[in-house]
Amino acid sequence: MLKYRVIPTLLWKNVGLVKGEAFDSWRRVGTVLPAIKVYNTREVDELILLDITASAEQREPDYDSIQEFSADCFVPLTVGGGIQSIDHITRLLRSGADKVSINSAAYDNPDLVRISSQRFGAQCIVGSIDARRTIDGGYECYSQCGTKATGKEPGEWARELQQLGAGEILITSVELDGTMKGYDLELIKRITDCVTIPVIASGGASGYQDFADAILLGNAAAVAAASIFHFTQQTPKEAKKFLSELNIPVRIFK
Amino acid sequence: MNVVVIDYGMGNLGSVRRALEECGARVMVSDHPEDLRTASHIILPGVGAFTDGMANLNSQNWAAEINRAVVEGSVPMLGICLGMQLLAEVGFEGGRTAGLGLIPGVVDLLKVENAAERVPHVGWNEIILKGKPNLFDQIANHTDFYFVHSYHFQPTDSSHITTTTPYCGGFTSSVQNGNVYGVQFHPEKSQRAGFQLLKNFLKL
Numbered sequence: 001m002l003k004y005r006v007i008p009t010l011l012w013k014n015v016g017l018v019k020g021e022a023f024d025s026w027r028r029v030g031t032v033l034p035a036i037k038v039y040n041t042r043e044v045d046e047l048i049l050l051d052i053t054a055s056a057e058q059r060e061p062d063y064d065s066i067q068e069f070s071a072d073c074f075v076p077l078t079v080g081g082g083i084q085s086i087d088h089i090t091r092l093l094r095s096g097a098d099k100v101s102i103n104s105a106a107y108d109n110p111d112l113v114r115i116s117s118q119r120f121g122a123q124c125i126v127g128s129i130d131a132r133r134t135i136d137g138g139y140e141c142y143s144q145c146g147t148k149a150t151g152k153e154p155g156e157w158a159r160e161l162q163q164l165g166a167g168e169i170l171i172t173s174v175e176l177d178g179t180m181k182g183y184d185l186e187l188i189k190r191i192t193d194c195v196t197i198p199v200i201a202s203g204g205a206s207g208y209q210d211f212a213d214a215i216l217l218g219n220a221a222a223v224a225a226a227s228i229f230h231f232t233q234q235t236p237k238e239a240k241k242f243l244s245e246l247n248i249p250v251r252i253f254k
Numbered sequence: 255m256n257v258v259v260i261d262y263g264m265g266n267l268g269s270v271r272r273a274l275e276e277c278g279a280r281v282m283v284s285d286h287p288e289d290l291r292t293a294s295h296i297i298l299p300g301v302g303a304f305t306d307g308m309a310n311l312n313s314q315n316w317a318a319e320i321n322r323a324v325v326e327g328s329v330p331m332l333g334i335c336l337g338m339q340l341l342a343e344v345g346f347e348g349g350r351t352a353g354l355g356l357i358p359g360v361v362d363l364l365k366v367e368n369a370a371e372r373v374p375h376v377g378w379n380e381i382i383l384k385g386k387p388n389l390f391d392q393i394a395n396h397t398d399f400y401f402v403h404s405y406h407f408q409p410t411d412s413s414h415i416t417t418t419t420p421y422c423g424g425f426t427s428s429v430q431n432g433n434v435y436g437v438q439f440h441p442e443k444s445q446r447a448g449f450q451l452l453k454n455f456l457k458l
Contacts, residue, residue, distance in 0.1 A: 002371075002421055003378040003398060043445045045378060067268070074273060076400055076443045093301065096268045098402065098443065118348065120265070120302045121336070123374040123402045167374040167404065198372045221372060251378040251398045253446070 003251045004215050004243065005045040005222035006236045008229045009202065010035055011052050018052070019227060021178040023130070023146035026052070032065070035230070036073050044236045045251060046076040048101065048170070048200075048224055054082025055104040056144045061088055063095045070096025078126055078170075084109075089116050093124070101170055103128035104143040107150050110164050117165025126200075127166030129154050131187055132174045139187055146174040154187065155194040162195045169199045170224065176204030180227050183210050188218030200224050207234065208242035215248055255456065258293035260320075261285040262310040264336060265301030273442035277452045287319035293329055295456060296320070300336030304345030304361060304405065307336050308353060317354060324356065330433045330458040331356075332389075338429065338436030339407050347405050357431040359409035364422040371422060374404040379419050381427050381439075387416035389428065389435055391454045397447045399427070399439035406438065433458070 011018050012032050020026040032049070039047055049069065054061060061082045070077055079092050080101030089100050106113050106127060117125050130146050131139045131154040141152040150157075158169050171191045173184040181204050188201045198221035201214035205225035214220040228234045240250040257279045259270055267283050274281045274297070282289060290296060298320070300307055311317050323329045333341050342353040345361040353361070364373045378398040383390055406425040409415055419427035419438070429436045435455065441448035 001379065002375065005377045070268060071272060074269065074276075074443060074445055074448075076402070076440070093266050094268070096266060098266055098269070098301075098440075118303060119306060121347075121404065123376060123404055124265075124301055168376060196366070196372055197374065198376050222377065253398075 001249050003045075003249050006211065006239050006250065007046045007048055007200065007222055007224040008039055008044055008236060009048040009050065009224045009226040011050050011226060013051070013053050017230075019178060019230065023174050023177055032069055036069050040073050040075050042235070042237060043253065044075055046078065046222070047073070048078045048080070050101065051081025052145050056147065060084070061092050063091050066092060066095040066097060080126070080128055085112065086116055086119065089120065093120065099124050099126050099168075101126040101128040103130065106161065107141075107143050107152070110160070113161060113164040113166055117167070122165050122167035125166050126168045126170050127158070127161035128170040128172070129157060129161075129191070130172050130174050139190065142174055155190045158191045159194045162197050166197065168197055169195055170202055171199060173203035177202070178227055179204055180206040182206050183214045183218065185213055185218045188214055188220055192219035198222065208239045211239055212243055212246055212248060215243070255280060255294045256292055257281045257295045257297060257456070258289050259283045259297045259299060260316060262300070262307070262314055262316055264307050264310060265299060267299055269442045270297060270299045270334065273449065273452060274456070277449055277456060279456050285314070287314065287316045290319045290323040290329070293323060295458070296323060296329055296331040298331060298333040298337035298340065300334065300340065302336055303348045304336065304339055304353070305348035305351045307340050308345070308351050311340065311354070320354060324434055328433050330455065331435065332455050333436040334442070335403060335438060335440055338438055339405060341429070341434060341436050342407055345405070356434045357409060357414050357429055357436065358411055359407055359414070361405050361407050364404060364406050364425060367423050373422070374402060375421050376402045379421055381417040381419055383417055384415055387428070387430060388458070389416065389430065389451055389454050393447055393450055399441070399444040399447060401439045403438060407436065
């Protein structure tokens with residue numbers, strides 16, 4: 001059967017790998033290439049690589065870097081950050097991306113999702129949503145790396161993205177990202193209830209139990225995490241061992 | 255050995271090329287159909303929609319050269335993902351479109367059978383071997399491969415099915431008709447098992 005995926009996320013900014021908290025106070029924590037090499041050797045399920053400031057700084061994706069990162073990476077790679085046009089997607093796919101993640105541009109230009117899905121197939125287009133809690137207990141989508149309120153409700157927006165042609169949703173809680181306080185299960189459940197495409201949970205994982213919760217309680221098809229893999233002794237391999245002991249199907253190899 | 259990877263403007267060819275090189279192949283990524291005349295092995299990769307894929311193959315004159323090499327010349331060819339689907343006679347992604355017709359069958363959307371299944375089918379799933387296909391030599395039954403697709407190939411002749419995968423009622427995850435091979439998963443992204451499969455193909 002289809003296995004639940006455990007996906008390390010690499011956030012980068014100006015070639016450096018960074019870590020923030022709640023999409024703020026970014027600090028450099030290394031360079032991207034060595035991290036990718038380690039994950040490649042460990043045969044992780046997938047990798048997500050996000051250039052976090054490209055859209056806010058109105059930069060195009062950095063194709064040369066992606067090419068360099070992907071040259072020796074045989075792990076399925078999703079790349080996001082700064083994607084504004086079909087041409088950007090074409091060039092990213094040619095640079096070694098297997099899937100692209102579209103976030104800010106989708107709000108201003110929903111046609112980008114629609115046309116790219118027709119051109120490259122839905123399976124290639126990941127709709128990425130960054131959400132914050134609102135005062136009344138609901139949620140709101142934010143673009144531009146969590147800085148710009150969009151007025152969209154995440155569940156409704158996820159449904160729209162699916163209708164436009166996204167093949168997966170990456171849902172990130174802005175407040176919890178980088179805090180290692182656990183995922184926002186209510187937010188994840190909200191998204192998985194609204195769409196029939198796979199949902200990747202992101203933002204806040206503190207340990208293996210959080211992965212299990214996102215899968216069993218949130219109905220996520222995959223769990224993404226950055227901090228716990230980069231700054232603790234926890235690894236994707238151990239995470240999958242933990243999940244398999246709970247009878248959650250994951251890819252285990254000797 | 256001269257492996258030609260067909261570059262018809264569809265998707266990530268870099269990883270396919272790199273994976274083949276890791277498996278010891280000399281690889282040429284080509285956008286010139288006549289290069290197939292010197293090929294010992296042909297790879298038809300591809301990510302994207304069936305209609306666009308066939309439009310590109312036809313307008314760039316690939317279809318005729320593929321036929322010449324594969325049907326007349328018996329050169330082994332491996333279609334990967336969309337490349338496998340294009341081997342069919344007909345595809346229904348983006349309207350009804352004629353495929354290369356190298357393996358009888360049609361390509362249609364996956365249909366979920368229960369609430370737990372979601373389409374696209376993305377991630378690692380196992381293959382169930384039918385008999386002992388040479389492409390899967392030294393690959394254990396139930397080995398996981400990496401999939402990312404919404405459509406699937408339904409061969410007319412079940413003897414062309416070499417593996418199935420348990421999702422959406424069980425779909426055909428690889429096919430073979432003589433020297434023409436197709437895999438729905440991505441061997442270039444399936445790490446050790448994927449590399450073993452590519453090595454098996456290169457031995458043909």
